[in-house]
Amino acid sequence: MNAFPLVQEETLLPLVRRGDPKAQESLYRAYQAQVYALARRICRTREDAEDVLQETFLEVFRSIGQYRGNGSLWGWIRTIASSKALMRLRRNKYRDTDELHDDVAMPRREDTGLRMDLEAALERLSDTARAVVWLHDVEGYTHDEIATMMSKTVSFSKSQLARAHARLRLWLGEEAVA
Amino acid sequence: MTHLTTEQLLELREPGLEPGLDGARAHLATCEACQAELRLIDQRVARLRALATPRPGRDHFLAIRSQYVADRRRKRIRWAGIGSLALAASVALVVLAPDGPTGGRADGLSIGPAYAVATDGDTDLATIIARSQELEEALRVYDPDSRMIDARTATIAARLEDQLSTVDRQIELFGALDRSVPERQAERLRLWNERVGLLNALMDVHLTKATYAGM
Numbered sequence: 001m002n003a004f005p006l007v008q009e010e011t012l013l014p015l016v017r018r019g020d021p022k023a024q025e026s027l028y029r030a031y032q033a034q035v036y037a038l039a040r041r042i043c044r045t046r047e048d049a050e051d052v053l054q055e056t057f058l059e060v061f062r063s064i065g066q067y068r069g070n071g072s073l074w075g076w077i078r079t080i081a082s083s084k085a086l087m088r089l090r091r092n093k094y095r096d097t098d099e100l101h102d103d104v105a106m107p108r109r110e111d112t113g114l115r116m117d118l119e120a121a122l123e124r125l126s127d128t129a130r131a132v133v134w135l136h137d138v139e140g141y142t143h144d145e146i147a148t149m150m151s152k153t154v155s156f157s158k159s160q161l162a163r164a165h166a167r168l169r170l171w172l173g174e175e176a177v178a
Numbered sequence: 179m180t181h182l183t184t185e186q187l188l189e190l191r192e193p194g195l196e197p198g199l200d201g202a203r204a205h206l207a208t209c210e211a212c213q214a215e216l217r218l219i220d221q222r223v224a225r226l227r228a229l230a231t232p233r234p235g236r237d238h239f240l241a242i243r244s245q246y247v248a249d250r251r252r253k254r255i256r257w258a259g260i261g262s263l264a265l266a267a268s269v270a271l272v273v274l275a276p277d278g279p280t281g282g283r284a285d286g287l288s289i290g291p292a293y294a295v296a297t298d299g300d301t302d303l304a305t306i307i308a309r310s311q312e313l314e315e316a317l318r319v320y321d322p323d324s325r326m327i328d329a330r331t332a333t334i335a336a337r338l339e340d341q342l343s344t345v346d347r348q349i350e351l352f353g354a355l356d357r358s359v360p361e362r363q364a365e366r367l368r369l370w371n372e373r374v375g376l377l378n379a380l381m382d383v384h385l386t387k388a389t390y391a392g393m
Contacts, residue, residue: 037231118225161188163184
């Protein structure tokens with residue numbers, strides 16, 4: 001997912017570094033939708049996503065001096081947002097354990113004949129699996145990067161993604177056409 | 179025939195294929211079923227990317243700004259606090275010294291009017307700094323950052339925090355200047371009074387949630 005580039009980034013960032021409220025607001029307005037969308041896809045609830053949005057921009061305003069222009073500004077903000085969202089997941093320890101179990105290949109009875117839309121299927125994944133799918137398939141992070149952010153191994157990230165896709169395929173009732 | 183696993187198919191989508199996947203690639207080239215599975219994955223990823231973008235339910239900028247300013251003020255106050263404590267201590271020394279403002283000097287000369295005026299100012303300053311510290315401590319204990327606030331309260335709190343920052347910067351500036359100049363002392367007193375007023379207003383806003391603060 002690409003954010004819109006911030007118009008006049010070069011003139012705005014020095015002002016943001018000085019804590020100028022109007023410049024901060026411009027930065028917030030330019031990227032808040034993207035940050036919230038990322039947070040909402042990773043977090044289980046809207047409230048958590050809104051907390052992540054606030055924590056992300058607070059961190060951005062505090063640490064903007066550390067952004068040296070290596071890579072895009074959105075890339076830098078997105079890394080902060082992803083890290084905050086994953087931190088929130090770890091803190092909350094939602095309903096599931098963080099592992100997807102090996103029952104992926106063996107559908108539960110209620111999965112048989114089930115056909116749900118993609119939003120619902122995504123919601124149904126475990127927190128970790130959903131985060132890996134979103135970070136890899138949508139945000140474009142590599143398995144190496146995801147493993148680092150999650151403090152896990154690369155093979156963990158790969159297997160989470162594969163299992164999540166297998167589940168999504170099942171829940172979406174997709175038929176392969178050769 | 180053994181078809182490719184989901185993990186292998188996903189690996190084949192990664193940029194920079196690993197050498198160990200040569201066999202998988204060769205299989206894919208000839209297996210229509212695996213090609214169809216790979217297309218399904220591509221389509222699923224495309225659908226994920228096309229999902230609607232959720233929007234936050236309300237605007238969060240003022241709450242973020244308010245917290246940012248409060249953080250910055252706290253940091254500044256940690257440093258300014260050391261300075262003001264030192265100032266308060268020196269004021270107390272002058273006021274409480276046996277041969278203080280009303281006493282005579284060891285060399286028998288009387289204390290001039292300028293010194294007497296500055297001492298009154300010092301006493302007021304010590305009181306107002308102490309009051310400022312009390313309010314600061316009360317705010318710290320109340321910990322507004324940990325509480326939910328509505329947009330109107332956040333707006334007013336952010337404005338007050340901004341004003342406090344400005345006053346703090348001026349106090350810092352005056353702290354670096356010569357204290358013996360009476361005009362500067364008067365200005366310093368005015369700034370600390372303003373600071374206490376703003377802290378009082380901030381407490382009111384947080385405690386009464388703006389609605390009843392008449393602002």
